[in-house]
Amino acid sequence: MSGTAPLDRARQFRNALGSFATGVTVITARAADGSDVGVTANSFNSVSLDPPMILWSIGKNSSSLAAFMQAEHFAVHILAADQEQLSGRFAKSGTDKFAGIDIERGQGDVPLLKGAAARFQCRTAFRHEAGDHYILVGEVDAFDHDDHAPLAFHGGRYGLFVRNEPPASVTETKIAPALVSELLVRAEDGLIRQVEEDLSEATISLPEFEVLRSVSEADLTLDELEEWAGPDQENSILALVEDLSERHLLLTPEGGTISLTEEGEAALAAVTTEISGIEDKVLAALSPHEAALFRRFLSKIVDSFANDAEG
Numbered sequence: 001m002s003g004t005a006p007l008d009r010a011r012q013f014r015n016a017l018g019s020f021a022t023g024v025t026v027i028t029a030r031a032a033d034g035s036d037v038g039v040t041a042n043s044f045n046s047v048s049l050d051p052p053m054i055l056w057s058i059g060k061n062s063s064s065l066a067a068f069m070q071a072e073h074f075a076v077h078i079l080a081a082d083q084e085q086l087s088g089r090f091a092k093s094g095t096d097k098f099a100g101i102d103i104e105r106g107q108g109d110v111p112l113l114k115g116a117a118a119r120f121q122c123r124t125a126f127r128h129e130a131g132d133h134y135i136l137v138g139e140v141d142a143f144d145h146d147d148h149a150p151l152a153f154h155g156g157r158y159g160l161f162v163r164n165e166p167p168a169s170v171t172e173t174k175i176a177p178a179l180v181s182e183l184l185v186r187a188e189d190g191l192i193r194q195v196e197e198d199l200s201e202a203t204i205s206l207p208e209f210e211v212l213r214s215v216s217e218a219d220l221t222l223d224e225l226e227e228w229a230g231p232d233q234e235n236s237i238l239a240l241v242e243d244l245s246e247r248h249l250l251l252t253p254e255g256g257t258i259s260l261t262e263e264g265e266a267a268l269a270a271v272t273t274e275i276s277g278i279e280d281k282v283l284a285a286l287s288p289h290e291a292a293l294f295r296r297f298l299s300k301i302v303d304s305f306a307n308d309a310e311g
Contacts, residue, residue, distance in 0.1 A: 023152065025040070026116075030073070060134065
């Protein structure tokens with residue numbers, strides 16, 4: 001690499017560092033003029049357990065450098081998996097980063113953000129110059145943490161940490177892994193069966209719910225609704241629409257767009273809440289970030305089918 005141009009070498013060095021997965025932190029402090037300052041950083045690490053100390057680094061070109069170099073206290077927030085937007089907000093410069101954020105006040109009147117996986121309130125112990133950065137070492141005076149999964153950062157992209165499952169036993173590995181299609185069908189059958197059982201006393205059935213939900217999401221004529229349902233479903237869709245109309249849950253002007261009545265909107269909202277509760281019970285077997293990943297992966301699969309259909 002000795003012949004690599006300086007800028008190219010710097011980019012390659014940055015890319016190489018990106019191979020190391022980190023968490024994401026937001027560091028906050030109170031400036032000498034009384035204003036709140038905050039920056040996003042992934043250059044956070046522990047230094048000592050006794051006394052408890054941590055470090056992080058700030059670039060010499062940061063607009064918040066002077067404030068942090070003068071501050072006697074600062075706070076480190078390890079962001080939770082659902083705080084990606086907060087990371088982006090504090091990574092920008094020239095804006096009121098705290099606008100609209102509900103904060104608490106810590107030692108030294110430092111602003112504390114809510115919802116983080118962990119927070120460390122620190123007294124500035126040392127400042128060291130290191131190349132184009134300054135390293136700030138803080139002695140931890142107070143900390144708190146929650147069970148929130150942390151936000152991850154790798155290769156210039158945000159992500160979620162997923163725990164490795166223990167290796168399968170010998171007897172389990174003798175059986176061929178289930179096909180994805182088989183797992184999806186089993187999951188769908190189990191979930192639909194659970195929903196149908198719980199909706200047995202509800203005002204509308206699962207097929208009726210699907211019709212009401214489809215109508216609520218888009219302005220559809222009867223022909224378009226039949227097309228949405230797929231081939232060989234015209235008669236059943238027509239029967240469902242007629243029944244829902246007779247029960248004053250749908251408005252079905254001849255040749256016009258089908259819409260929900262107030263009663264239809266209320267019935268849809270009630271059953272949506274009930275189904276959401278059922279899904280929460282099913283997803284209770286997963287951690288919150290596993291459930292988020294599960295939804296994300298399913299959405300990608302659904303989108304891939306939609307893209308194939310358009311192509």
